[in-house]
Amino acid sequence: MAIILDRETRLLVQGITGHQGTQHTRAMKEFGTSVVAGVTPGKGGSAVEGVPVFNSIAEAFDRLPADRRPNAWICFVPAPFAKDAAYEAMESGIRKLVIITEHIPVEDAMQLMAYADYRRAVVVGPNTPGIISPGEKAKVGIMPAAVFRPGRIGVISRSGTLTYEVVNSMSETGFGQSSCIGLGGDPVVGTSFIEAIDMFNADPETDAIVMVGEIGGSAEENAAEHIVSAGIRKPVFAYIAGRTAPAGKRMGHAGAIVLRGRGTAESKVKALTNAGAKVARVPSEIPKLLKEAGL
Amino acid sequence: MVGKGTGGAVRKEGPTAPRSILFKMESIHPLLRGVVMKLMESKSRELLARHGIPVPAGKVVTAPEGLEAVAGPVVVKAQVPVGGRGKAGGVKFAENLADARARVKDILGMDIKGYKVRSVLVAEKIDIARELYLSITVDREAGMALLMASASGGMDIESVPEEKLFRCHINPLIGLQSYQVRDMLAKLSLEKPVGQQVSDITKKLHAAFVAEDAELLEINPLAVTPAGKVVAGDAKAVIDDDSLFRHPEHKEAELDITPLEQEARDKGISFVQLDGDIGVIANGAGLTMATLDALGLMGGRGGTFLDLGGTDDPEKVKQAFRILKKAKPKVILMNIFGGITRCDTVALGVHDVVKAEGAGAPVVARIKGWYEEKAREILKDAGLITANTMEEAAKKAAELSREA
Numbered sequence: 273m274a275i276i277l278d279r280e281t282r283l284l285v286q287g288i289t290g291h292q293g294t295q296h297t298r299a300m301k302e303f304g305t306s307v308v309a310g311v312t313p314g315k316g317g318s319a320v321e322g323v324p325v326f327n328s329i330a331e332a333f334d335r336l337p338a339d340r341r342p343n344a345w346i347c348f349v350p351a352p353f354a355k356d357a358a359y360e361a362m363e364s365g366i367r368k369l370v371i372i373t374e375h376i377p378v379e380d381a382m383q384l385m386a387y388a389d390y391r392r393a394v395v396v397g398p399n400t401p402g403i404i405s406p407g408e409k410a411k412v413g414i415m416p417a418a419v420f421r422p423g424r425i426g427v428i429s430r431s432g433t434l435t436y437e438v439v440n441s442m443s444e445t446g447f448g449q450s451s452c453i454g455l456g457g458d459p460v461v462g463t464s465f466i467e468a469i470d471m472f473n474a475d476p477e478t479d480a481i482v483m484v485g486e487i488g489g490s491a492e493e494n495a496a497e498h499i500v501s502a503g504i505r506k507p508v509f510a511y512i513a514g515r516t517a518p519a520g521k522r523m524g525h526a527g528a529i530v531l532r533g534r535g536t537a538e539s540k541v542k543a544l545t546n547a548g549a550k551v552a553r554v555p556s557e558i559p560k561l562l563k564e565a566g567l
Numbered sequence: 568m569v570g571k572g573t574g575g576a577v578r579k580e581g582p583t584a585p586r587s588i589l590f591k592m593e594s595i596h597p598l599l600r601g602v603v604m605k606l607m608e609s610k611s612r613e614l615l616a617r618h619g620i621p622v623p624a625g626k627v628v629t630a631p632e633g634l635e636a637v638a639g640p641v642v643v644k645a646q647v648p649v650g651g652r653g654k655a656g657g658v659k660f661a662e663n664l665a666d667a668r669a670r671v672k673d674i675l676g677m678d679i680k681g682y683k684v685r686s687v688l689v690a691e692k693i694d695i696a697r698e699l700y701l702s703i704t705v706d707r708e709a710g711m712a713l714l715m716a717s718a719s720g721g722m723d724i725e726s727v728p729e730e731k732l733f734r735c736h737i738n739p740l741i742g743l744q745s746y747q748v749r750d751m752l753a754k755l756s757l758e759k760p761v762g763q764q765v766s767d768i769t770k771k772l773h774a775a776f777v778a779e780d781a782e783l784l785e786i787n788p789l790a791v792t793p794a795g796k797v798v799a800g801d802a803k804a805v806i807d808d809d810s811l812f813r814h815p816e817h818k819e820a821e822l823d824i825t826p827l828e829q830e831a832r833d834k835g836i837s838f839v840q841l842d843g844d845i846g847v848i849a850n851g852a853g854l855t856m857a858t859l860d861a862l863g864l865m866g867g868r869g870g871t872f873l874d875l876g877g878t879d880d881p882e883k884v885k886q887a888f889r890i891l892k893k894a895k896p897k898v899i900l901m902n903i904f905g906g907i908t909r910c911d912t913v914a915l916g917v918h919d920v921v922k923a924e925g926a927g928a929p930v931v932a933r934i935k936g937w938y939e940e941k942a943r944e945i946l947k948d949a950g951l952i953t954a955n956t957m958e959e960a961a962k963k964a965a966e967l968s969r970e971a
Contacts, residue, residue, distance in 0.1 A: 416906035431853025513856040516863035
């Protein structure tokens with residue numbers, strides 16, 4: 273089952289004719305994802321990797337038979353156009369959006385997240401590697417499939433490469449993944465740690481949750497509070513990057529009235545530890561902790 | 568209390584003055600966002616004025632000329648992209664025109680934390696009866712702008728108790744609503760003539776926040792003069808670096824970054840100089856931070872944060888490596904996880920630049936992922952020390968730095 277993606281996922285690739293769009297359409301298809309359409313305005317009528325290209329999402333819905341219509345969307349379009357593209361997707365009724373694009377202005381991100389709430393759409397990203405469910409043979413993202421293995425651990429991360437590092441160390445030691453979701457590295461993103469934890473907690477094919485966090489914001493602290501208040505019973509493991517980051521270099525020392533001392537690596541590690549999570553000091557310690565917990 | 572201050576803008580510069588409280592937010596940490604686009608005071612003032620928010624009359628000059636408009640007491644302030652100007656002697660008062668010219672002359676050309684003062688702001692000295700606080704920032708967890716205000720601003724803002732602080736989120740789809748401003752005025756107990764002006768300023772501040780793609784607009788103090796006029800005593804603006812494509816006017820902003828960081832920025836490389844002696848280069852911000860942390864665990868100290876990003880373009884790798892060399896690290900620690908990036912092409916870029924120009928320091932490389940065997944061969948051929956894991960590489964680099 274896994275989260276967000278399953279075998280019924282039918283993907284539309286926005287910006288399919290660009291270099292990234294084409295390369296990753298091929299990779300996602302090779303992994304097993306059902307890619308039903310691509311959209312690039314002005315390039316309708318062509319095909320990329322055997323996927324029909326349309327001028328707009330509306331046109332894709334018009335032309336495709338009902339059982340081939342997309343229910344998930346991935347965005348490769350450049351930052352200045354990403355918000356418009358996301359609105360187009362949500363207006364079409366698609367409610368699963370993965371935004372790979374990085375450098376989207378924060379104001380644009382805030383607007384489209386508010387609209388996603390209104391539309392009850394799930395947004396992953398922006399600036400995310402995407403989401404992958406190895407056992408479901410579904411990947412909507414740019415992560416290297418080779419490091420993933422089907423299994424029963426749910427992975428939630430704010431990073432890209434660091435996630436591959438952690439996942440690779442898990443796969444090499446026999447801990448496969450039910451799903452791995454990259455929340456995105458930007459200040460304002462769609463799906464949060466809390467929402468992802470709830471999804472994994474409800475997933476019968478997930479036994480444990482691995483969080484890969486980093487300094488900045490208070491998403492990890494909020495997640496820690498949620499683990500306690502929502503009574504999450506599945507074991508949670510975490511790695512937090514940025515323990516040696518110089519908070520004082522330009523920001524002054526931590527302690528802003530918004531964060532009230534939260535946001536640092538120590539604060540996150542402490543909050544998660546207090547919530548019962550096992551926190552690794554280096555990425556490769558994650559599989560050791562999983563093993564110690566008898567998973 | 569009438570005339571209690573000599574201009575809030577000035578007092579904030581003293582050694583005991585608080586830095587912008589919101590500016591400490593980790594959400595704009597340079598390791599996460601590449602750079603913090605904090606505008607200089609004169610630019611922040613201009614930004615507010617452009618959106619109709621009253622600021623004390625003032626002028627930016629680059630020579631002790633053009634100050635004929637000075638009629639009364641003024642404050643002369645060095646324009647540099649760093650805090651602590653007051654302590655460094657970059658803020659002076661003047662009673663008249665001749666005095667103002669002399670102070671401008673004093674301050675121009677001063678060195679403040681490595682920045683040569685090229686311009687000064689000469690602004691009317693305002694009498695302050697009361698100091699308020701007003702700001703809008705991005706609340707990343709809520710995904711919305713956050714309006715904050717307090718009836719007691721100025722130096723004491725950090726110690727204002729939570730219940731005396733007004734805060735509300737602004738839904739980006741509907742914007743700031745009048746009821747929210749009314750709630751704010753009620754919480755701050757602002758009476759009519761002042762309340763009306765604060766209301767107007769708050770609405771303009773929000774309009775400016777959206778129009779300018781700001782991450783932070785902060786007025787502290789929002790000064791009330793003895794005559795009951797509300798003006799921005801000081802202004803801080805942080806602009807979203809990712810919005811520059813639609814704000815070309817902010818591209819030239821002078822930032823608090825080192826010349827080498829500026830050079831990297833111009834080349835599109837994410838690079839921050841740190842205090843340690845080990846140059847760290849990795850791909851991805853999270854992995855680069857994790858590498859620095861592993862180094863810390865092994866007793867080493869990172870001297871650079873260089874995030875190669877997703878590139879495997881040998882040219883870009885070469886450029887990044889050259890920047891790293893200029894930081895003169897004692898040891899270089901490279902950690903690449905090739906997921907979608909091919910390890911061997913990254914390795915080739917490093918190989919070529921090291922072979923042609925030398926590394927300037929021993930290089931410990933850990934490279935894992937796609938085409939890693941080939942990459943390791945290439946790196947060995949360039950004379951690099953290779954390691955199999957992040958910890959092993961970090962340990963080796965820390966040892967070498969102690970020996971060096």
